Amino acid sequence: MDPSYQRGPYTGLDWVQATHLYERVIASENEALQIRATVELGWLSEDVPESILAQMVPILVELLGRPLGDHQPSIQEAAAYCLNCFTRRGDGALCMHVGQSGAIPSILGLLPQSAGRFQRILAKCLRNIVSCDSLSRVILARNGGLEVILDVIASCSDDTRPYLLEILSALVMVREVRRVLVNLDGLSLLIESAGNGKMVSRTRAAHAIGLLGVTRRLRQKLVDLGVIPVLVGLLQDGDMLAKLTAGNALGIISSHVDYLRPVARAGAIPLFAELLEGPDPLGKEIAEDVFCILAVAEENAVLIAGHLVRVLQGGNDEAKAAAADVLWDLSGYKHSVSVVRESGAIPLLIGLLSCGNNDVREKAAGAVTQLSYNEADREDLVNAGAVPILLRLLHDESEEVKDNAAEALINFSEDPSLSDRISEVFDIPAFQNILDRLARIRASDEHMVRSLDRMNVEQFTEDPELA
Missing domain, CATH: 1.25.10.10 (Leucine-rich Repeat Variant)
Incomplete structure (x- = not known):
């Protein structure tokens, strides 16, 4: 005054x-x-x-x-x-x-x-x-x-x-x-507020942007007004809450094929990798989800796989588990199968199968199993020494790890070019037990599907309004 x-x-x-x-x-x-x-x-x-x-x-x-x-x-x-x-x-x-x-x-x-x-x-x-x-x-x-x-x-x-x-x-x-x-027509000011001012205010604006971006029409309008670089800037410079909020909003913006590449070109992928390696469990979850979205574009998948390989080479078990989980998902993408193989991830995933951390083993086993459905990857997995490790995992304390190991071994055994190299697996009682259990589960599922089909037919024929 x-x-x-x-x-x-x-x-x-x-x-x-x-x-x-x-x-x-x-x-x-x-x-x-x-x-x-x-x-x-x-x-x-x-x-x-x-x-x-x-x-x-x-x-x-x-x-x-x-x-x-x-x-x-x-x-x-x-x-x-x-x-x-x-x-x-x-x-x-x-x-x-x-x-x-x-x-x-x-x-x-x-x-x-x-x-x-x-x-x-x-x-x-x-x-x-x-x-x-x-x-x-x-x-x-x-x-x-x-x-x-x-x-x-x-x-x-x-x-x-x-x-x-x-x-x-x-x-x-x-x-x-x-x-x-x-x-x-105030969206441009909302975007401006996400890029300027106190961090708590920028975080609130990013949260609102994420809520508005759920709608396809508004998502396009936000992108046209320049929201992507603003959110990437907040993901880079913000405190942890701001990074989480901006990362989540970017994930929402990315959920349209037209914006997969602009988000990556703005520099988001390395920042999500940092979030994946960071201490916050929610940050890991957000990064995993966004990577799986961005990897729909093949060039993004190549960049993401490179960062995931670097994470797998690090010493943080939680980050390794998250990276293996993303690779598990990417291994199911048609174009990403070769991306995962060419990234050098396969030997690292095989190494993680012997990790003392149960979560890491489960995620790595899932990724290996998914890769085993592809012929070229099966060859690389076997050459990387997967078979003896998978055989040991048949005795693992985790049922999920055991099931994934058995599933991968079954895929190997059904490959004519590899069957001779793993024929001894059928002589292992643990493997036979898992095969029997999987067969019973599949039979039960098939019985349930037939029962549901029959019930639907009976309900249809007995409906008095349709009689």
């Missing part, structure tokens, strides 16, 4: 007495004194007990709602400054109290009428309020807040714009606001 107002020593004050003094000043007719006292209250707010400040909120809200006069700075600016100081306090309880005490409609009314410092103070205060309180967001939305914010953004100074974008990112957490934002 006014630099002529100098903060003095306020230690040892009787806050109750000071409150009564402030109330008497506000009740007076001296606007200059009211402004000075209100500004000093803002300065003091860092030291004043929160319970005392809460008592001051209704007074300040009333000052904020007064008609604008000619005095500069105005009492409204002083009240906004003071409330802005309040909303920066503590754990957010006072901020919520301000938002739910009637300040929001007054701030909305003043924003279009203000400029410069006054407008910036109003924007900061409103930003603080809606950032910490979901109910305040609803109050803002129901008072026409979105329309006002969009209009003010279009005409405000560069110094105020970041705060308004942060308000927008908080507002779009309300579902009804997202619908209106689309109708008002």
